[in-house]
Amino acid sequence: MILIKDSTVVDGTGKPGERADILIKDDRISAIGKLGSQKTATVIEGRGLISVPGFIDVNTDSDHYLSLFTDRGQHDFLLQGVTTIFGGHCGSSLAPLLRGSLQSIRKWGDTGAVNVDWQLMDEFLATLDRLKIGVNFGTLVGHSTIRRALLGEDARDLTARDMEAFESLLKQALDHGGFGLSTGLAYNHSRHTPYLEIKALTDVVASRRGVYTTHLRSEAEHLLESVQETISIAKESKLPTIISHFRAIKGSEAQFEESVELIEAAAAEGVPIWFDAYPFDYSMLPVYMMLPDSIRVGSLEHMLAALSTSHGEGIVYESLPRLRVADLVIARAPGFDYLVGKTIGHFAESNELNLKQALLKLMKLTRLRAVLFYKNINFDITSKALLSERALVASNSPSLVEGRNVIENERAKNTFSRFLEIAAAQKKTIEWSVKKLTAVPAGVFNIPHRGLLKEGAIADIALLSSPVASSSRAYTGATHVLVGGKQVVADGAFADVYNGKILRRT
Template structure:
């Protein structure tokens, strides 16, 4: 007697192999059998006729942790309706552990109002135990954030790091990996990490390589310096022999769109030379960022507090405005998504706010930063549709949201979240597979399951194979669809009838279940010390 029997469905197993007709049985949280099981019995039988049965989707670039949704709203509904069963946190250089002292949580203040959160951990072991107590709906694994380590060693100081401080970072990283971290992430575009040099990065990445982890990097530049930034990431991977993953690879700004050709060439050449390299992409031409990235780098170099203090100086402010005006920026394509100011300002374009205030867009940006204490998130319509398509089709790409899990109830906060939080995975199926036929169903599922699970060392996940964890999606290929838009992102995707996570139904007939069955997934080396 099985726990669940999914009959009459079409299996897409996540490996990239052609789909085939079969039944699938689940028992005690794992896939017990796949084949012709017409005489099998089960506590629950699901008729999947006309539907595809696939592995659960693995979102390798997820921010439910640093946006605090993993802890405040562990149901993560918007992810479940997309078929996501596993998320990787600790991305872009920011993780919630290890912390040398509570104040180091400031590494997430770009995205979360840290004045409103409570936590009781410092170590990675304590953090992962706290996540387990919250019983998340999805499985969760985390990278160790370079920015978090750097703050732990240097506090808020912005200066040249010392060899002793690099040693402190190395020790913290080693412990974080031993206690469950699956690799290292960097966010080299952010102010606190921009000064990280080759010695610092090589030291840390080498430690991860020795422990069979992965290195995920938000590269140093996505504009004119994109090619040089990708070269830096590949050089580190080549020297340390580590699996490399580039987070949300993109060329920002129309004047830089042509650079994607060279970025792709670098990645393909690296792969031909034996480097394990991949990147993730989301199916939108609108991206999200923190507002201060619109400023010249020199004003943000010493951190948020110093930036805000220096902007009070009239001469400095004039120099910033002058440099901002030299850069071709279309402020009508930049929306305020979230800030500490009145929610009335969310959903407005910077050009709109500037017109209402009778100021230039550049002055409006500086005023907004000062008034919001430097904490504001924006959406920017700055990506090429052609590049997004090519990235989705690329053999080394992984589909990922770069988002977080939300409930529709979050709309009451006034935050204008990106539609990718609600629609990434179904949008790929609806637009790029069913409509544009840019990918086959098998290719798309592979990019969402088998490929990311293998890259991020997720044991016995990402494929429909006997003995693997029963993370399973059942969806109608004619009905799966994203509904979220920039204007109204708070709409769950449709088309997924059933979703099992570790053999427990999180969605049944399109309705959320009552049991959250996600697990914390730890690195292999932690198994022997946990």
């Protein structure tokens, strides 16, 4: 047994926090109240701390970057109080794999780093069960993962026979535990996917009471159209729908603000639509996403061939945005680890090139497999949107073991702490904020027994330092964290305990 003694319990319902003890037996909360001493219990002193349900990060990339396997602890999430994460976003999931290929995620991760010994969703989830990871993990089914398995590099419309096969694979993956469907409609192999295809597939997901998440077709120039399309899908399918990593791209702020209004108006009419976002000013994107539409066609090899011609290079050069020296930071450069962490300005200076020329050289040097941090977000407008009742908070990041081939990603480490600070600065109560990070996403994803602190609930608990107690507005992360009743963070340090559960849709 574990006894959390005399903390302020903020239970996720939104009601005011109260000083109380929490008794944990096995993986469940046994009692909450003034419990006195429990002789057989390990005591965690909670005075001056806030006990909250473990946070739920609805959009992460630990599967895309394969760090579920290389950083089993997922310590970046645990240290900020996150106990449950979801993957399989933007159309790409690690299952089902018809040919054992991780083709759909190679724009993010080193697909040679993992021995793939699964194909179907249940086999993948069983692999993670055996692996043992630090957080609870659930996954969506990637639209592009199945589509590319069926069609290869062909971006044509599905035939009736293709659609029958797709629906069968999707149903199977959902029945094996997938939480829903994700699309990545801005990426090459999905950006011409017709509305009727998405509608047919979301109807399948709705029949299984899953969720739908989408990386919009356009996040800037045609943002309003993309949001309207997504609202239509949510309205027609009556399916809980989430717009992924929704943020105000510089130059498109007016469309973004109008889009938030559209989403809130649709929700007021009963449309089950949300968006997730993070409180930072940079995107993390594969370098090939900076290519113009005329070049961004087909596989990486096909795009690289087009870029390598003088005509193609000229088209790309003219299409690139005006950049400042610090706008782009190289986050990943396979085969060229010495470039990681350098700005495009530093790379340009080292090679005696202007910024656009330097970006072109980086594209060719890494064969379009670099990943960039791009400061293209209006932070103030995005942060304001995070306070919307339709906003879910998500890092859209992997937890990674730091090394020379990867740069530290602040979103993985501080998304939830920073959100709490922003919300407090805008006079939102800690109870309101905690509900937004726990009970609300648990309800959207239909995760039973998580997201609340109550008797009988699974003991996923984070203890945060209280800004009041420390005379500071800063939430610096979690002091203690329990996952499934076991302490995985103690005094702000990962305890090398792996008690996360692999979640399956019920």
